[in-house]
Amino acid sequence: MIRLTARGMRTRTRIVAAAADLMRVQGIGGTTLDDVMVASGASKSQLYRHFEDKDALVRAVIRHVGEFVIVRETNMLGTVSTLAGLRRWRDSLIKANALRHGMYGCALGSLASEVSDHDAVARNMLDELFRAWQRLIDDALGRMKRAGVLDDSVDTSRLAVGFLASVQGGYLLAQTARDVEPMAIAIDVAIAHLESLAAPDRAAS
Incomplete structure (x- = not known):
């Protein structure tokens, strides 16, 4: 593995960030290496010094975007232990996507x-x-289950798959509608199902 100087690392980071922005708007197929060079201000030799081909650059973009998404989700979900906290997570996702009117969908999706x-x-x-x-x-x-918000019989791993599918499906519907309302509905339905698994006296927790 090539060890980069501080300057080399800054160049690489600039290239990846520019590529990520372009691919988010234009798609991977619609983004050329020439586009990336123009957007990042990197020369052809600099680009190929860091990435042997477009596939290598795309993988670097995935790492870059993935780190951002997981850090964001860790910050938002890391302390959630109540239904109210889950609703706040939902609100954050919806508000962030509403800024773009649902355009471009989920960065990872x-x-x-x-x-x-x-x-x-x-x-x-x-x-x-x-x-x-x-x-x-x-x-x-x-955490909600251990706190008694959810019934002991709840399979949280299966629910987690369903929640993530609701989020991803919601992003896609919002993208095509240019409206976040379908995304809000998709996540609300998932939360409503979760509420049905909660004890009546904890439903507002």
């Missing part, structure tokens, strides 16, 4: 839709990132 079927390495990277997100949801539901 959009990448997955473009690379999963033709780049096994990228697919595995994305799979692990989604699993990490799923574990954060599972951990939050587990």
Whole structure:
């Protein structure tokens, strides 16, 4: 592995950030290496010094975007232990997506839709990132279960899969509608199901 100087690391970071922004708006297929060079201000030699081809750059973008998403979700979900806390998480996701009127979808979901079927390495990277997100949801539901908010019989791991699917499906519907309302409904339905598994006296917790 090539050891980078501080300057080299800054250049690499600038290239990846520019590529991530372009791919979010234009898609991976619609973003060329020439686009990335223009947006990042990097020369062709600098680009190829850090990335042997577009696939290598896309994988770096996945790591970059994945780190952002998992840090964000850790901050939002890391202390959730009540239904009220889960609703605040839902509100944060909806408000953030509303700023773009639902455009571009989920940062990870959009990448997955473009690379999963033709780049096994990228697919595995994305799979692990989604699993990490799923574990954060599972951990939050587990805290709710231990706190007595959810019934002891609840399978939090299965619920976590359903919640993440609701979020991803909601992003997609919002993207096509250019309206976050379908996303809000999708997550609200998942929360309503969770409320049905809560003790009546804890439903507002």
